[in-house]
Amino acid sequence: MSENQYTPTIGLEIHVQLKTKSKMFCRCANTSAQIGVSELKPNSHICPVCTGQPGALPAINAEAVKLVVKTGLALECIIAKHSKFDRKNYFYPDLPKGYQISQYDQPLCTNGILIFGHSRIGIERIHLEEDTGRLIHDQSETDSLVDLNRAGIPLMELVTKPDIHSAAEAKEFCQELQKILRQLDISDADMEKSQMRCEVNISLSATHKLGTKVEIKNLNSFKAVERSIEYEIMRQTKLLEAGEKIIQETRGWNDREQTTYSQRSKEDAHDYRYFPEPDLPPINLTDEEIKKIEQELPELPQAKVARFMEQYDFSLLDAKQIVSDKRLADFTEQTMSELQSWLVDLDEVELENADPWEKYRGKLSKLVANWLINKLPPLLTGKEKTFETLPLTPENFAEFITLIYKNKINSKNALQILEQMVESGGDPTSILEDQGLHLLEDVSDIDPVVDKVIADNPEQVEQFKKGKTAVMQFLIGQVMKETKGRVNPKMAEELLIQKLT
Numbered sequence: 001m002s003e004n005q006y007t008p009t010i011g012l013e014i015h016v017q018l019k020t021k022s023k024m025f026c027r028c029a030n031t032s033a034q035i036g037v038s039e040l041k042p043n044s045h046i047c048p049v050c051t052g053q054p055g056a057l058p059a060i061n062a063e064a065v066k067l068v069v070k071t072g073l074a075l076e077c078i079i080a081k082h083s084k085f086d087r088k089n090y091f092y093p094d095l096p097k098g099y100q101i102s103q104y105d106q107p108l109c110t111n112g113i114l115i116f117g118h119s120r121i122g123i124e125r126i127h128l129e130e131d132t133g134r135l136i137h138d139q140s141e142t143d144s145l146v147d148l149n150r151a152g153i154p155l156m157e158l159v160t161k162p163d164i165h166s167a168a169e170a171k172e173f174c175q176e177l178q179k180i181l182r183q184l185d186i187s188d189a190d191m192e193k194s195q196m197r198c199e200v201n202i203s204l205s206a207t208h209k210l211g212t213k214v215e216i217k218n219l220n221s222f223k224a225v226e227r228s229i230e231y232e233i234m235r236q237t238k239l240l241e242a243g244e245k246i247i248q249e250t251r252g253w254n255d256r257e258q259t260t261y262s263q264r265s266k267e268d269a270h271d272y273r274y275f276p277e278p279d280l281p282p283i284n285l286t287d288e289e290i291k292k293i294e295q296e297l298p299e300l301p302q303a304k305v306a307r308f309m310e311q312y313d314f315s316l317l318d319a320k321q322i323v324s325d326k327r328l329a330d331f332t333e334q335t336m337s338e339l340q341s342w343l344v345d346l347d348e349v350e351l352e353n354a355d356p357w358e359k360y361r362g363k364l365s366k367l368v369a370n371w372l373i374n375k376l377p378p379l380l381t382g383k384e385k386t387f388e389t390l391p392l393t394p395e396n397f398a399e400f401i402t403l404i405y406k407n408k409i410n411s412k413n414a415l416q417i418l419e420q421m422v423e424s425g426g427d428p429t430s431i432l433e434d435q436g437l438h439l440l441e442d443v444s445d446i447d448p449v450v451d452k453v454i455a456d457n458p459e460q461v462e463q464f465k466k467g468k469t470a471v472m473q474f475l476i477g478q479v480m481k482e483t484k485g486r487v488n489p490k491m492a493e494e495l496l497i498q499k500l501t
């Protein structure tokens, strides 16, 4: 049997630390957003509430609720007008209360969707809970240490429907979600800092037969999500082909070995004995409150890509690439807006009653995309410059694009000019004039060069006159060489033919 006779069915559980000022149920600073928790002095941001002291009462962080609702709205979820917190009971040394405050049967958000490429992945639920503390095993030979700085940090849990069918799709889901979380400023969602953590549920099914579900934990990079799923598909396929059974279990990911390993089987599964949290009131949201949060939503990547295609006529590929970087997207929009006003004033354009913007935006956006995506990045490598620290302004870049568009410079010279703009700022027209890079347009400027080329190459001229027309390319090349590429080759050809026939 080959691998593709089994269909992988994959669901994800993603935990995200929210970027609030304080923790979920107390006033301790939420330090996850600023620096990785591990860089802090252990137990420096704790209080009776987040360490679970007897009698300490929690209070709900309204900002955290708002951020989860915001995420839910962005993912087209149904927002619950009534929800509540529950206690999830279990014992673990990093959980001093003996229970975690979470949401069980009434999550804040349900039934959403995330669309990217050809994928439509359902969101089962998004709920709010608190993070646990952290155990440190590598600082003492004999003891494990507990750090509770992380305990009580607001944690959002998102569960997808089992709509994912490949390792690549799972990875892409995580990447798309991270983009949205960052754009909404809900979390930095840095996986290396544990601000975003993934768990995978995966089963392989043969036709008409559902497979056994295996869970993979400890995935702290997009690559680990992808690799662990690839590994599990391979491992389970081998077992099934050998006629063996898949055991329902939780497996961990060993990044060094690039393999999964068994952590615990279903028999060890917890019964959490959930019950409503008696110390917290239920969460009630009015339509007005939900609407107000909705109005604060910025434009999401998916919508922005669509608008860039519609408004500026970018290709899907270019729009996606530009939108993936917020600063690049802002820069591009400002450039396009400059170009739009430039087009309105441009009377050289032959309009034939057409709206100049409608007629030319496609050509301009293609130039903008090409120069921003393909030609600019190589100029930045090894120069310790990033897009945001460049002295390049949208005004100057738009002017640069118009020079290319109007054939005032050829692409080789354009690259030289852009390099200088990136290096020291300045407007392209001044650079062009300072460096004498403008194209020669006057026949009187080119004429002497053509004469010189004819005089210097009598042999080739003779060949051309005898009918060997291919030699023309050589002569044009000589004109280009003499003028350092500052002549339109067509013009050079015309002049040469004029003089030689």
Ligand SMILES: [Zn+2]
Pocket: 023, 026, 027, 028, 045, 046, 047, 048, 049, 050, 051, 152
């Ligand atoms: Zn606290």
